[in-house]
Amino acid sequence: MSATAPFVRFPARSRRRPLDGADTRRPWTFWVLATLFALYVLALYGPMLCIYVLSFQDLRGGLVFPMKGLSIHWFIDLFTQVRTGDVKGGFERSIWLAIFVTVLTVVGSFLAGLAFRNRFKGDGIVFYLMIGSLVAPGLVLGIGIGLLFQYLGLPATWYTSALGAHLSWTLPFGVLVMFAVMSRFDRSWEEAALDLGASRWQIIRMVVIPILLPGIVAVALFGFTLSYDEFSRSLQTSGPLNTLPLEIWSMTLNVTSPSLYALGTVTTLASFLIIGVCLAAITMMQKKRARTIS
């Protein structure tokens, strides 16, 4: 029976219990795993949906269900109250930091990806340094960078030391993604362009980048999220002005109102907005390219 399973498109639409065999074409393992998958997705989204819902309570709202009223009180509270900290500033700094990190990560990991396609002298050292940087505990690295800046007499700020600290984690991550992306790149395309007389820069600009674009966008999204959300590497390196995760951290320690949930809703919306903009940009670029070709 199981030998025929992969060739059947749909399970029989019978009301028979799926496990009793004879006529159902899906193996029993399908149902077990489908259940596991459903439970996983539920566990993934359930808690988040809870706090999004709870953030829209009114003044009487608490941290748990049942829902008390319906208003945007806690969102106003979030951005106006002093005790919730400098959420607005943290938000802006985190967005800018994430944008810088994203741009540098995309450029750096794309170039490194090109380099690692060939073996070169010392490539092993660079590779293992990269893995080291990826697995090093963030706080340890943060302490090191903090001490280094202190020793050099430089002030630690979010746009210098924290930027570097974030890059030391997003860049290796980006390069790993780039490896995976480039492994599917057929080098005969490049050779064809070369035979047609393209220069190296033309090859990169007109052949390599367009083909690898989806992968490059993936690297950008990774870079943005990893930086926007980075906490332990920022702790010792961002200086006197907090990034958003540091603000959230201090809020978790002293705010016990639905403001915290409102912040969760706002940051999630911001994340989705970024993803949406990225996806829209790709679609537009691809349409444009399709037009130019035709």
Place this chain on the structure above:
Amino acid sequence: MSGSAITTPKGRPRSEGSGKGLLSWLYVSPLVLVLIPFFVVPILVVLVCSFLEHDGFGGMIPKFTLANYAMVFTAELTWKLYLSTVKFAALTWMLTLLIGFWIAYFLVFHVRNQLLAIGLFLVCTVPFWTSNIIRMISWIPLLGKNGLVNSGLIASGAIDQPLEFLLFSDFAVVVAYTHQLTIFMIVPIFNAMARIDKRTIEAARDAGASRFEIMRHIVVPLSKNGIALGSIFVLSIVMGDFFVVKVMSGGGSASVVAALFEDIAVLQYPPAAAASVILLLVVVVMIALILRTVDVRKEIAR
């Protein structure tokens, strides 16, 4: 050798050997320029700092001492911290591997419509783009003393006192880790499994292999590299984390990095540096052991 074409084009004379290496180094230089000041040097700074004496008020005295290491090794607390951190790492690793492997397997081998598989895969990855901290906090309305789980259980009559262990406990820590990190297992394993030629499995089945044999001799060996990569991510994140432990255990348990953070808060840099160096060594040994089983670079760059 196919790679030499781009660097030695006709009509653009270039010394083949050194030119190629030079170009590669040029390409890789931004990476190196980040890694040296923001990884290599800071780690060296921590290393040096761990051998310095300190005055207990944030000042460091440039005198060589092994006292910081002696202190770390003799403190009973150190061993407890490592025990607790390794326990969390091991539990999280097992759970994320178990869930991640089967989710990836389901998506690759059971969902027959490829578009649907990609869609479901994206469903798994979307929460990754949202804040980890917020996702962790989101367990509070569920697991809290008056949370959904407790009130549900009480309403159904299963218990009459709220279960205290659900939130602010070791249980909650493992739940939060698993919630956050399973995706780091799913993605590389999914990638590895997607490359398995389905015909191999059909051939095995035609040759009479049982489900278990197919799993053991084909699917698991061919996903090994993905599993290794996922394990590296999960283990290094858990070993380096203190946020989840701090918030989800409600201060009840600690981790190596949480203790480090306490040292830093009272400006005890040299002892913290010594503890950092030891932690770093432990993590590096763990990762090196995993890397020994698979050539990650070859796997990724294949």
